Amino acid sequence: MLVHIIADYGFGDLAFAEVVQQLKLYLPDAEPILTPVPAFATLAAGFCIAQLGLNKAPAGTIIYHNVAPRKDDEQARADNAGERLAYARLPTGVRVIGVNAGYAFSFVRDLAVELRWATVAAEGSQFRSRDLFPEAAGAIALGQPDALDDKIPLSEIPDVPPNCIAYIDGYGNLKTTIKHEAIKAHEGQVIRLQIGEKQHEAIKSDGSFAVEAGQLAFAPGSSGWTDAQGKDTRWMEVFLRGGNAWQAFNRPSIGTQIQVD
Incomplete structure (x- = not known):
């Protein structure tokens, strides 16, 4: 199972290795490919998601992304709360799992066959993409009951910003x-x-x-x-x-x- 991991940890950063290790616990057949983007660059993450997800891909391909600047609420945050984990199924069959932060889902918003929230807490760890989200991603990938929650209103995902x-x-x-x-x-x-x-x-x-x-x-x-x-x-x-x-x-x-x- 091809798993693209798109994140702003930094090229060659230990965080990539830690996330891969946790994903492999829940998806032992995962074949990870790492794609770094600049810190907090949700627009770059969204561009990569669309480029990989809207073109032909092997059956079962998953895109797991984490660029979470936690800018949905500028106030002090309790228990490391951040943007919620979201899920999109694309016309190619590629499944996208990652935080709905900034423009991460903007390029695929209007083409997605399905857009839903994941059933997982959005708080509880400073490193949610290692400690909380891999198990949820595994449950979604394996089609486990109750892994997905309500549909995401399109209004929750901004338009692609023009001319930039x-x-x-x-x-x-x-x-x-x-x-x-x-x-x-x-x-x-x-x-x-x-x-x-x-x-x-x-x-x-x-x-x-x-x-x-x-x-x-x-x-x-x-x-x-x-x-x-x-x-x-x-x-x-x-x-x-x-x-x-x-x-x-x-x-x-x-x-x-x-x-x-």
Whole structure:
């Protein structure tokens, strides 16, 4: 059973090993794949969830995620309470189990076949994704009775924020929440991108490598999916051929707004 673990523990952090160890207690056949995202970056987590969950995957695939900034209540919290554990079943058959924090479920909200709360306490440990949630995830994965609770109202999950950085890959490419069809510039047209305090010219391209070395491209990236009705979603990406777009724009964070002129 393929189990994607998406979390903000930090690359190579002990927390990943501890979570894998606990998940294997309840799902001995789990084959974990670890995907780190920046601290508290629920938008990046949501982007990864959708990219992995809305594309073809082996039967039984599970996405277990934990990015829980505990910003649903800014007051002092008793007993390490935090956002509730949620569950989504996607049209691909992939099951998503993780806290409903920020934008974690935003990309899959409208495409999910099922959205429900998990039957597990939201408090009781500072490290809930190790101490509380693996057992609940195992119960859901194995279809145990009473593992799931009420449906989640769609109003509990925010819209995907427009025109911002959703994910930064290892090459420094900036994956955005700008849809391909939203950009009216013609292929080869020079546009101006402002991300944070930095501005650079870029070439509108239909393929990232359709620019010369050292040029910035603004093109449909490799991330996206097709829904059950056959409608494609493709996200624009900022790409510096032979370089690092993230560094060129002074290392902007997830969620930074992008202006296209």
